[in-house]
Amino acid sequence: MEAFGLLLHGFAVLLTWKTLVLMMVGLVLGIFVGVLPGLGGPNGVAILLPLTFTMDPTSAIVMLSCIYWGALFGGAITSILFNIPGEAWSVATTFDGYPMAQQGRAAEALTAAFTSSFIGSLVAVLLITFLAPMISSFALKFGPPEFFAVYLLTFCSFVGLGREAKHKTVISMSLGLLLAGIGMDTVSGNLRMTFGSPELLRGINFLVAVIGLFGISEILLTMEERLALRGHAAGISLRVVLGVWKDLPKYWVTLLRSSFIGCWLGITPGGAIAASFMGYNLAKRFAKEPESFGKGRIEGVFAPETAAHASGTSALLPMLALGIPGSGTAAILLGGLMVWGLNPGPLLFVEHKDFVWGLIASMYLGNVVGLVLVLTTVPIFASILRVPFAAVAPMIVVSCAIGAYAIQNAMFDIWLMLGFGVVGYVFKKIGIPLAPFTLALVLGNRAEDAFRLSMIGSGGTLKVFWSNGLVGSITTLAIVLLFWPVIDGLLGRVGWTQGARATSQ
């Protein structure tokens, strides 16, 4: 119960008018930067960081983390309304969120996204509050083989559990892995596939690719098909919100599963992005009618958003306790901490109790206040869809271009974004799924590094992936998931599972 006392102390630190006002300001700013595609959390926090230098550390971090929560909430808005994910982990939200918006259920999708974000973060914060010391020692168990096993698990679950044709998933994933290899190779220190071009040195930025693949290609498709956004009849009222909430208990398994996956991957440093994809895939796997996923199913919004926010929140723990940022935004927050002379590390929890517990308390308050704030503004955002396409499309393209440029201040990235827009358009036309491509692009490098480091460490034997219980069970699970359709089919034949009839098809 020591944690409980400390948490109350944290609230006491926090509950002053000044911090509450800063909190509101941070949330509103965060939602704004979150809504602009590409600008997102990391840039928003980076721009506003110097504002906080003159504040005391606790107020400063409360404001910054509220910008972070705001941006997380805001990121879901563009994913759902325009099919443009703001952060890496919003990608899976577009799969069902965007179709829902097209069917005129934008308000419902937004409510579902915000609510599940709230639930995911809440579970993660509870975890941080009560299990912080245990979790940081768990994260230390991760060496290169364990990291590789987690990435392998993500890739395998995609191939094994995805509904798309397996060969198309593999093609898409391989292309992503290929592009991920561009740039400096950390392990050998050599350049790869840069063809002497200085622009290619830094590799292909994931967000630039995503803005093009999802945002620009969607504009192209819409132009070809009908020159109108399909969501004009978005129903907007308190009834919608209450309606979604009333249905929540029906999805408790999905919410719980996604929260668990999110927390688990979030405390694995760098695992946050994988979480939303896994949450989505597993929800699809265990659903009664998996074919309805991707066509505007509310569960397809609940699952990835819950997982993403659970992991996004629990990712702050390795940052505080180990100094390893789990996401781009967490990395900027890390820089901020150092300015105030707070060095993340095992002693932060001991030496700066006020700060740490103030931050944790602000996660509770920021989440509640943020939820209320975004829910009251759902109607405003959903009504964007009523604006004629001819007026909205140029604005989307411009904000995509600004976003792509702002990530690395590079003109080249705008061309890259347009190129990916065309690639995305072609992929959609020939039915190649985009998700495995983006997943491979974001995790490819890390998976490769982890694999090669494991090999250097083990002297080249694959046994290292079964060298202890933790890595062994993750690797085995990955392989089981990869061959799941086959295994499920075999089990079904001998009458062991009922899932067989849904999948052998």
Added chain:
Amino acid sequence: MRITVKAVGAAAALLLTTPAFAGWEPAKPVEIVVAAGAGGASDQMARMMQAAIQKNNLMKQPMVVSLKGGASGAEALMYMKSSEGDPNKVLIAYSLIYMLPLSAKIPFNWRELTPVSVVALDQFVLWDNSAGPKTLKEFVAAAKAASSPFKMGGTGSKREDHVLTVFLEQKTGAKFSYLPYKSGGEAATQLVGNHTEANVNNPSENLEVWRAGQVRPLCVFDKERISYTTKVTETQSWADIPTCKEEGVDVQYLMLRAMFLPGKVTPEQQAFYVDLFHKVTQTTEYKEYMEKQALKPIFLTGKDMVQFLEEDDALNKSLMTEAGFVAK
């Protein structure tokens, strides 16, 4: 040659205009370009400068930190190279300016940039897990006796950490498997988690885990001990760490931390930054930072700096060649 002329010009301009600002000052926010990822030693230093400048009102325009750690820092170098004539960007450089062009054939030469000042020298320390051997001798003996080579973590490949590992092998006869991580922070955590046996991190990168008693410093790669005597842990200060030479392994390496402007800026612009960073080194923020992170304070500019850079370049080149890291 061009650089030398420019540097002399700048020094002259500084003499003429001190103590007030030279005629020029930035009209828009100044970008401090970091050639490494978030949380690394360069980033921490940039944040310290950003705060020192803002808190002491050393400049009217704000300073923003821009992280360009892509391609092991090559991104930042190319960015500076392509910003010729832009006086609103300052690079916080370290030994990668010599090493990257050699190992990865990056088309970059620090002589194309405008040197401002060397602001610090960074140390390297050999660390092991606090459950591991207690002295360098025991560590070397254990490494030699081990059935598979000891794993040495470090930042990047064919860089400072990797070079130090190669020289450690040469001088001791022990074999190490070098594991290149993306950052010093990662190398630190991996050592704490016992995934590696040792690392050669900068003091700042291992400070927190040392204070928490999770790692142990074995020796510092310098000819003399670190001067700071304030206790960092319960029992030890930086000055208590022996040099590797004292322990019988003569490997030395210090790394520069220096500020550069892009090429083709005016002497007035250069003079402004020389003055600015000189003022930064006078602030309490800088002094506290030097001590906390166990950096060697130094301030070189003008001719002295160019001479230092040339010598340092030659040294790094010979180390890289000897280690076999120069790309053909």
